[in-house]
Amino acid sequence: MKLQLDPDRLFPADPATRAVARALFEQVENLPILSPHGHVDPAILVDDRQFPNPAELFIRYDHYVTRLMHSAGVDLSRLGIPNRQSGEPVASPREVWRTFSENWHLYAGTASGYWLQSTFNQVFGIDVQPSAENADAVYDVIQAALDTDDFRPRALFSRFDIEVLATTDDPMDSLAPHRALAADPSFSGRVLPTFRPDAYLNPSTPGWADKVAALAEWNGSAVSSYTGYIEALAGRRRYFVENGAVSADHGVFEPLAVDLSPAEASALFEKGLSGTLSAAESRAFAGHMLLESARMSTEDGLVMTVHPGVYRNHSSETFAAFGPDTGHDIPVTTTYVENMRPLLEKYGNNADFHLVLFSVDETVYSREVAPLAGFYPSVYIGAPWWFLDAPDSVLRFRSAVTETAGFYRSSGFIDDTRAFLSIPARHDMARRLDSAFLARLVREGRIDEGTAGRIIVDLVDSLPRKVFKL
Amino acid sequence: MKLQLDPDRLFPADPATRAVARALFEQVENLPILSPHGHVDPAILVDDRQFPNPAELFIRYDHYVTRLMHSAGVDLSRLGIPNRQSGEPVASPREVWRTFSENWHLYAGTASGYWLQSTFNQVFGIDVQPSAENADAVYDVIQAALDTDDFRPRALFSRFDIEVLATTDDPMDSLAPHRALAADPSFSGRVLPTFRPDAYLNPSTPGWADKVAALAEWNGSAVSSYTGYIEALAGRRRYFVENGAVSADHGVFEPLAVDLSPAEASALFEKGLSGTLSAAESRAFAGHMLLESARMSTEDGLVMTVHPGVYRNHSSETFAAFGPDTGHDIPVTTTYVENMRPLLEKYGNNADFHLVLFSVDETVYSREVAPLAGFYPSVYIGAPWWFLDAPDSVLRFRSAVTETAGFYRSSGFIDDTRAFLSIPARHDMARRLDSAFLARLVREGRIDEGTAGRIIVDLVDSLPRKVFKL
Amino acid sequence: MKLQLDPDRLFPADPATRAVARALFEQVENLPILSPHGHVDPAILVDDRQFPNPAELFIRYDHYVTRLMHSAGVDLSRLGIPNRQSGEPVASPREVWRTFSENWHLYAGTASGYWLQSTFNQVFGIDVQPSAENADAVYDVIQAALDTDDFRPRALFSRFDIEVLATTDDPMDSLAPHRALAADPSFSGRVLPTFRPDAYLNPSTPGWADKVAALAEWNGSAVSSYTGYIEALAGRRRYFVENGAVSADHGVFEPLAVDLSPAEASALFEKGLSGTLSAAESRAFAGHMLLESARMSTEDGLVMTVHPGVYRNHSSETFAAFGPDTGHDIPVTTTYVENMRPLLEKYGNNADFHLVLFSVDETVYSREVAPLAGFYPSVYIGAPWWFLDAPDSVLRFRSAVTETAGFYRSSGFIDDTRAFLSIPARHDMARRLDSAFLARLVREGRIDEGTAGRIIVDLVDSLPRKVFKL
Structure with missing residues (x-):
């Protein structure tokens, strides 16, 4: 069977609406790709091997x-x-x-x-x-x-017209590839690291104490010093900022913020190192560190992205044999409104703080994320993610959030992929779907075509630049 | 850029379906407005100031x-x-x-x-x-x-062709504006009060004891008398009924009914006045009072509307500076089936009792509200509310409830607005969307056009009259 | 008013898409009916009375x-x-x-x-x-x-072109009607029993001890013997298999699996017989028996279907007067990911074990069921059920699951009906809706028409045969 791509793919079936969608898409089809969050290995661009x-x-x-x-x-x-x-x-x-x-x-x-x-x-x-x-x-x-x-990574990077590509990195990473690329006069793309500290913040993560020790060693402070721990995290964030990072990503199981006093936090930190935290205490400390991370963002400017609600490594058997990221991460129910309130109470009205909320539980789109982003100047609506990054899901997303929060509280498209070659297809898909959604609103007399034309360009270009401070 | 209204706005894109929608809409476009729940200040119609x-x-x-x-x-x-x-x-x-x-x-x-x-x-x-x-x-x-x-309130009331407009009022309100309007031979509209007793029923509301004291004073009973409290509430409801009220509205955080004995309720009431209720006890008393309110509805005939699931004043900073109703009320998860069962056990099969269930959590539409309304003669499906009162949301709502409960268990449109000038636009939108939904069912061969024509008129006219006992 | 069936009913409005849907539907319109789960009384086919x-x-x-x-x-x-x-x-x-x-x-x-x-x-x-x-x-x-x-049951069975019809049966049922039909040379249809053991597995079900006693009596073991109880259940399952059963159905309130040791299970079993189980213990034992049922399925091959999340007999008054199955069963929130993990840990990767997950809570489709079925070889996505077995709901279902799990992890259509005469209308509806969904994907350039043609036939024919081991 033939594999042919319909030039009108993903546009609405109705011919008049389709024509509007096509005209909108043509305005953005060839704009450069901004990819402010993803999982491509930057080494492939340094080495540029086949x-x-x-x-x-x-x-x-x-x-x-x-x-x-x-x-x-x-x-x-x-x-x-x-x-x-x-x-x-x-x-x-x-x-x-x-x-x-x-x-x-x-x-x-x-x-x-x-x-x-x-x-x-x-x-x-x-x-x-x-x-x-x-x-x-x-x-x-x-x-x-x-x-x-022609198919080596740098050639494809250029052919795909990628302007910005963010990677996801361990806080202790040397960022050598990013430094090498930035220093290389023959490479003009921006490849930015992203600070991903989960394993350092949650005492229930296997190996947490070792991560804490590594931070302390780098910082020259005592392992058991909570103050040193906080200093080290802030220091590593600064290192990321110096190397181009624009955001810190939090892949928490539940989006929970807990406001502890330094003394309470320090006590739990020490219990964590001694391995005697209860589950509730561990949860509280992790929630506290999410709040601390937000505080650090207000100081160093890193955009805070939250990707919650995934039960990782659901199959122990598969995990034992094949490791993580082999297909058995499963979404669970997510809720933001009450759990994240301590964070929003402190920093929600700070317009310089950017907090991008993602979800793999669709129910929060209209119920929680759009209403929060429609009030708090810090909150932006994360693009559909993972299981929801697909044509129908994206249109359900736009339908769920736009009527409450409009277009200008959404993050712009984020491909979040480790599949380098799929990047253009994903951005093309997102641009087509936003064109399709806007075309329907035009055809239903809800916005005029001129307004839709301004919005489609902003969604592809100015919004991701603004939300991710590119 | 021009602002022009498409005469076919909100109708489906497909031309054949659009033609059906237009024909349906024409049947109801000019029917008078019935607004059985909203927040317009009645004083503007008494004073009729610019x-x-x-x-x-x-x-x-x-x-x-x-x-x-x-x-x-x-x-x-x-x-x-x-x-x-x-x-x-x-x-x-x-x-x-x-x-x-x-x-x-x-x-x-x-x-x-x-x-x-x-x-x-x-x-x-x-x-x-x-x-x-x-x-x-x-x-x-x-x-x-x-x-x-021409733009004073009464002239607009007439121009908008409003037949019934319900306001929302404190139980101790004198209803002077409603009495003045009813007594004014130069004003022919019906402006009805609505009994909104939340602050009097939930001991965790700031100022609850003062509200209880005001009730007692009006009733001439001891503040500490639970019996007097119940008598006073029933008495104020009667006063509302005498002044045209057709419904009592409950803006509870969670839709919970608790069946306490009079002795248990009285004991909690007294603890509430002494400020010693635990959170669980306060919750139980509020749940009991929701049940009591239903009982009163079976006696005085007031339709019971429930608007649950909103976290009010989410931002303390904004609340402190600017007060309530300034944009930071955020929906939370809602569930009715188990929590409201005590109420439905007592009154659910009473067809003279009307209970209209609203939600800002869309998930309950197909899962709970439509199944409940499709069995209990007392239960009606509240129209999409607040964040969900928008074109796509309304169509999702109809899609979610109709296949289980049909059209005749829904409440008809409710604008729920404090924006007087938006009333005609909101009702026009609702009529267009119901026409659009019905037109799709016609075009898909699911109902015939004659049936759709009967339904659109019933949705706009006979259903709100019946559900709200207008 | 006329009652006429539109030959294009349920197809999308757009004429080009509609033509694709029609062509797809024509491929399956006249295929025989496979009904692997339902509630028709088999006696009507034995007696063949009017x-x-x-x-x-x-x-x-x-x-x-x-x-x-x-x-x-x-x-x-x-x-x-x-x-x-x-x-x-x-x-x-x-x-x-x-x-x-x-x-x-x-x-x-x-x-x-x-x-x-x-x-x-x-x-x-x-x-x-x-x-x-x-x-x-x-x-x-x-x-x-x-x-x-011409309208007696067997004539209609033949006219409807039913190839397989599964019933739902009590574990102690003699299956006399199934045996009679299988032995009758004049009847060529396959009428299969289904093992439905809920009342025997959950100690909180009224009459559970009597059910246990009946099992023990049949098995010749002591009522108080947990081992005998397990043996008896396995024995009755074998009897069902011998009489053509292909599946066991579990209508649990919550889909919960609990992994108890035999000693723990035996202790709870004995407490259950003495009527002294706490609610938590009863829940644990029922969860253990769901896990045991899965284990038995891995041995006897019965497909395990789970129909959870319904609050049965919500109205006590109606139940007392009119009995069960009179319209007041209401859905509740369902979640699978954490609750069913113990079962999936043990048997999830066993491709010979078939576990079909249904839901009346739509939120689990994209969040849980599709991701689980998109990884575990044992898990299949149950067709929309009960309140969700309707045109818009079915299309929402396909939209919610397909982008994650494709078409080949879904169960094929299940009518689940006790209304014998509605069977052809239900299967016709399902075939039209799947044709409509596929046609939209074709028109949007997401799959080609040849692929859609293969899928529609597989959905109607090969998938139910495979998933239900027909």
Whole structure:
């Protein structure tokens, strides 16, 4: 079967509305990509080595892709992920590709299926749907392209017209790749680190004490000093800022802020180091550190992004064998209004503080996030994330938040991806969907076409610049 | 940019469906307005004084409008709201209007933006979108109109073709404006009071003891007498009924009914007066009083409306400076099924008792409200409220409740507004959206056009009359 | 008013999309019906007696139908349901039909209204909408048809082209009707029992101890023996398997799995028999038995279906007078991710174990069910159920789950009905809606028409066969 991309894809079916959507999209189709939050490894741009093969590029590291094959009964080792327990050999890249091609029907209607189609066609010129029959041929086409200089990371970075790309980094990371790229006169893109301190803030995270010790060592303070701990975190944030960071990301299980006195916090910190915190105390300390992080943001200017509500590593068996980020992170119910109030009480009305709230629980969009962002000058509505970063979900999101908060309290699109090659397809999708949504409002007489034209440009360009202080 | 209203606004894009929607809408476009729940001040109709200026009319008192500018960093004093703490001078009406006009883009796609456009155009004949450039000119046009007799409240009441307008009133209110209007042979509209007793029923409300004392004084009973308290509430309800009230409104945080014995209730009442109730006891007493209120409704016939699930005054700082109703009330999760069961066990099957359930948590529409209203003869589905009273939200609401409960268990439209001038725009919007929803069902072969025509008239006319006993 | 079925009913309004939907639907319109879960009484097919009259056939036993009239104030005895308390005579079938016909407008836009229209027209050739005026005439038409052999159950089973029909049965049921049908050479359909053990597994169910005693007696073990209890359940499951069962259904209030040791479970079992379990202990034991049921499924192969989250018999008054299944079962909030983890930890990665998760709380579709089914090979997404088995709800469901889990993790359609005559209308509706959903994806350039054609056939045919091991 043919793989052809409809030039009007994702636009509404009604021809008159579709024409409006197309006209809006044309205004932003070729604007540069701003990617203020994601998970691409910056080293690939430093080294600029060829991507090894289609399987590693598209499958092995993309848990959106591996999870669906796993659900269909395919062992993860057959997708190239090594089993740390059994040590049995993984499938070869070509075998992985064959397995994927045989299972291509699983992706019909999914976000991943959409991005893969776009990328295969637009980046590699492939014009057939993957299948068992053409697996080897398609593999060879992609491999041949990867073997050329045109498909090395920097060439693609340039071809994709990426202006800003943020990575996600450990607070103790040296940021050597970012420094190397910034110092390299032959590379003109902005590749920014992002401060992601969860493992340092939550005492219930395995290895927390070691992380605390590493901070103390760097800071030259006693491990048991709460003051030193806070100083070290602030110091590492400054280091990130000096190296271009614009935001700090918090992947908390629940978005909870707790306002403890320094004495209370210090006492819990010491109990945490001695391993004697109760679950409730651990939760309180983590909540306190979210509040402290907000305070630090008001001082160093880092945008605070919150990505809550994911039960990580839901399958112990899979985690033990294959590690994290292998497809078994599952959303749970999220609520912001009461849990985050202590933080908003302190910093909510500070317009220089930017707090971007994401969710994988759609119910908070109209109930909580839009009303909060429609009042507090600090709060912005995070773009649909992870499971919700897909065509219908994005339109449900816009429908849920816009009537309360308008367009100007939303963050602009965030691709949040570790799949470098999918970046243009994701941004293209977001631009099409926002055009589609706006076109419907135009056709329903709710906004005029001139206003829609201003908004679509702002959504793609000025809003992410403003919200992420780019 | 031009401000023009599309005569087909809010109708579905598909031309064939749009034609059906238009035909349905034409059946109800000019029916009189029934507004059985809202927050207009009745004194404006007694005094019939000119509205002072565009800023006070459209901005200063409308927290839907002020909240979005606040989120964009505009201090509320710049919108005409006095800061009770700083005492600094507020902006002049013209300055307020300029600030609003500069920020007009914030409202694109919002419910407020839609209503304002409609009102500017249809009530004042304005044909440009507000902007920094035209702020003074538009201000002058509106001011010039307001200075004429045609724009005084009674003239607009008549022009808007309002048949019934319910206000919301404190239980101890004298209802003097309602009595004056009823006694005035030159005014033919029905302006009905609504009994809103929350502050008298919930011991955790600041000032509850004073409210109880006021009831006791009016009733001539001892403050500490629970029996007197109940008598006084029933007596004040009768006073409201005698003055035309058809409903009692309950703006509870959580919709909870608790069935206490008179002895238990009396004991908690006394503890409440002595200020020694625990949080759990206070909650139980408030839940008991919701049940008692239902019992009173079965006796005096007042329709019971419940508007739950809003965290009021979320920002202490804003509340301290600017007071309540300034834009920082935020929805929370709501659930009815288990919490309201004691009430439904007692009165749910009483068809003369009308209980209208509203929600700002959309998840209850299909899960709870429609199933409850689809069984209990007392339960009606409240129209989309507050954050959800907007085009997409209304269509989601109809989609969520209709398949379980049909059209005849819903309340009809309720504008719930304190913005008098927005009333026609809101009812027009509701009529268009119900026409749009019905047209889609017709086009999908689910109901025939004749049935849809009967339903649209019932939704606008006979249902609110029946549900609110008008 | 005429009752005519639009041949394009339920297809999208846009003409180009509608044409795609029609072409997809034509591929599956006439495929045989697979009904792997429902509540039809198998005895009607053994006896093959005429259905007595229109009221018993369409109204008295269908709580979707009776509930809406009850909400409109119609006493259930007027619908033919005997009042077990008052003993007052029920209405005659013809009176029931008149009451229904007068209230026909209540069903406009509901799922029941849609199915009834389809059935009246397609099975009985009725071409008028029910009304007070035509009640007797329509009654006579249906009665005349029912009096012929063509409308006896087996003739309709054949006319409806039902290949598989699963019933729902008590674990101690003799399954005599299933055995009779299987042994009858003149009947070629497959009528399969389903093991529904809730009352035997949850100590808080009234009569649980008697159920346990019945199991023990059958098994020849001591009532107080936990081991005997487990043996007996496994034995009865084997008996069901031997008689064609493919699944066991669990209608739990909350989907909770608890992993107890045999000693802990045995101790709670004994406390349960002595009536001294606390609520928490009872909940734990029921959760343990859900886990045990999953274990048994891994041994005997029965598909495990979970239908959670319904507050049964919400109105005590109605339950006392009219019994269960009379319209007052109301959904509550459901969550799977943390509560079911113990079960998924043990059996989630077992691809031979099939676990189908249903919900009447829509919020879990995108948040929990699709992510779980998109990873665990055992988990399938149950089709929209009960209150959600309606056109808009089904499309919301597909929109919520497909982008994460695709089409191949869903169960295929399940009618779950006790209304035998509605079966073809329900399957026809499901096929139309899936065609409509796919057509939209085609028109939006997300999948191609060939892929959509493969999917629609799989949804109707191969998926239910696979998921339910037919």
